[in-house]
Amino acid sequence: MNCRAKKITIDIERWFQESARVFPWRESCTPWGRLVCEFMAQQTQIERVASRWPLMMDRFPTPESLAVSDMEDILELWQGLGYYRRAKHLKQTSEMIIDVFGGEVPCEVESLLQLPGVGRYTAGAVASIAFNKRASIVDANVHRVVCRIENKNDVSVPCNWSWEQATELVLSCTFPNVFNEALMELGATVCTPKSPSCDWCPISDKCNAFAENTQNEVLQAKSSLSRKRLHHYAVVLTCKGRRAFEKRDDHGLWAGMWQVPTLESSKKLPKAQIAEGLHLKGNLTFAGSFEHTLTHRIINFTVYTCEVGLDNRFAWHTSDTLDSMPLSSAQRKVLAVHCAV
DNA sequence: AATACGTGGTA
DNA sequence: TTACCAAGTAT
Numbered sequence: 154m155n156c157r158a159k160k161i162t163i164d165i166e167r168w169f170q171e172s173a174r175v176f177p178w179r180e181s182c183t184p185w186g187r188l189v190c191e192f193m194a195q196q197t198q199i200e201r202v203a204s205r206w207p208l209m210m211d212r213f214p215t216p217e218s219l220a221v222s223d224m225e226d227i228l229e230l231w232q233g234l235g236y237y238r239r240a241k242h243l244k245q246t247s248e249m250i251i252d253v254f255g256g257e258v259p260c261e262v263e264s265l266l267q268l269p270g271v272g273r274y275t276a277g278a279v280a281s282i283a284f285n286k287r288a289s290i291v292d293a294n295v296h297r298v299v300c301r302i303e304n305k306n307d308v309s310v311p312c313n314w315s316w317e318q319a320t321e322l323v324l325s326c327t328f329p330n331v332f333n334e335a336l337m338e339l340g341a342t343v344c345t346p347k348s349p350s351c352d353w354c355p356i357s358d359k360c361n362a363f364a365e366n367t368q369n370e371v372l373q374a375k376s377s378l379s380r381k382r383l384h385h386y387a388v389v390l391t392c393k394g395r396r397a398f399e400k401r402d403d404h405g406l407w408a409g410m411w412q413v414p415t416l417e418s419s420k421k422l423p424k425a426q427i428a429e430g431l432h433l434k435g436n437l438t439f440a441g442s443f444e445h446t447l448t449h450r451i452i453n454f455t456v457y458t459c460e461v462g463l464d465n466r467f468a469w470h471t472s473d474t475l476d477s478m479p480l481s482s483a484q485r486k487v488l489a490v491h492c493a494v
Numbered sequence: 495a496a497t498a499c500g501t502g503g504t505a
Numbered sequence: 506t507t508a509c510c511a512a513g514t515a516t
Contacts, residue, residue: 194512201502203511235500243512264505272514292512337512345512347505447500482501 155321161302161356162326169339174342177207184258184283185216185250192243196236199341205234216256219247223476225381228409228479230280237481242270260284273316278333281323282401287332289319294340301344304361306370321414380451385425385483386416388437388457390467397467397476406447407481413488414467427457435459441490445483454483456490 155248176458189209193202209230213219219227224244231240242380246268250258256278259265265276277290291312293298299318300310308439319336326332344348349368351357362368390397390413416422416430424437439456445452463469470478480488 191512196499196511196513198503198511233501235502236513238499239513270514274513278512290512294512306505308512323512334512341512408499447498449498473498 155325157359158321158325159358161482162332163185164355164359165335165339166327166331169331169338173338176203178456184260184279185214186210187283188246188258188271188275188279189213189337190361192239192246192270192276193234195239195275196309198236201234205230208262213247216247216250216258219244220251220363221245224409229477232410232479233482235482236408239270241403245269246271257284260286262286262288267395275469280328281333283330285328287323287329288333289316289323290337290338291315291319292337294337294344295319297346298336298340301349301362301368302356302369304362304365306362306367328425336406380446381419383450383452384418384421385452385454386418386422386430386457387412387416387454387484387487388416388427388431388433388459389487390414390433390459390464392461392463392469395469395471397461397464398470408448408486409479410481411468411478412480412484418439424457424472428459433459433461435461438494443486443490445486452483454487454490458488458491458494 178186184191187356190206193206193209212226212230213222214487222244224241227240227244228237228391231315233238248269253267254264255377259268260280260283262276265271265279266273271279274290274292277288280286281290296312296315299315299322300306305314322336323329323332339354341356347369351363351368354360354363357363361367366419375415397414399414401407401410401412403409414431414433416427422430428434428437437459440456440458442453442455445454
């Protein structure tokens with residue numbers, strides 16, 4: 154047993170007992186609740202998950218309750234959270250829990266990894282935090298913390314190196330369910346990417362970066378991959394107080410979410426070409442425009458309005474029935490532009 | 495191995 | 506205003 158690792162885990166566990174933030178799942182949480190939490194937390198800041206998780210648990214308290222629900226109902230609760238394929242994966246996972254695992258969330262990493270949308274991190278998090286298994290986890294927080302502990306500043310520290318470090322730590326700790334959450338929390342609140350709070354860090358005396366005063370050196374110079382620029386032409390069709398909506402494809406961007414009729418293009422298009430592309434007859438009126446930035450895209454939205462007759466290619470909604478339809482944040486912006494006219 | 499996949503907060 | 510960043514996974 155590595156003596157230094159043991160000391161580090163003791164300090165971090167003790168610090169967490171005193172300094173843990175309050176989150177709803179820390180009151181009480183079933184393994185299913187933990188699994189839902191981890192899905193929501195993938196690439197999403199945990200503070201944002203905290204406000205949404207209770208609603209999700211109210212509506213889908215068990216794997217069964219989610220497995221029998223429509224995708225629409227799940228996406229409705231997922232609105233604004235982003236990475237909407239997670240909602241699909243969560244449904245598939247709930248179905249597999251019912252069909253393959255007898256309705257119980259599996260407790261072993263190997264079993265958890267069979268679930269759609271569950272990778273190395275999520276499997277380790279559920280096994281350790283929900284079942285107190287000695288499974289390691291590495292997220293962005295843990296990666297940063299273990300790199301600083303060993304003073305690895307270079308960008309190219311392989312992911313697997315961090316997993317080895319995390320594994321050594323969890324094998325040394327007292328309570329895996331406490332320690333893994335504590336390690337992430339330390340990264341999120343103390344050992345932050347910029348200006349880490351080393352003065353308050355429970356393991357600063359065991360941290361090689363702190364000893365060398367390199368904790369402020371850039372850890373991850375992530376190559377800023379250039380975003381492709383796209384143009385989305387959104388047309389708010391109105392008819393007797395109703396607006397037209399269509400459901401996006403089940404794959405790709407905003408999969409399964411609803412939108413006003415939209416023409417997507419890699420280059421700018423003249424107005425006439427938009428009406429033609431969408432097979433619309435009326436006159437388009439410009440309503441406004443905005444940029445919507447994603448991780449890998451910059452989408453230039455141009456919003457038009459058009460009064461038309463009923464068209465059964467679309468679903469027609471009044472403002473009252475709008476809430477029951479899952480919309481991306483970009484679509485909320487489109488509707489806001491339309492309302493502002 | 496590299497890319498797709500969202501969003502909103504912060505500096 | 507731009508850039509960075511987040512309790513990652515699938516293909």
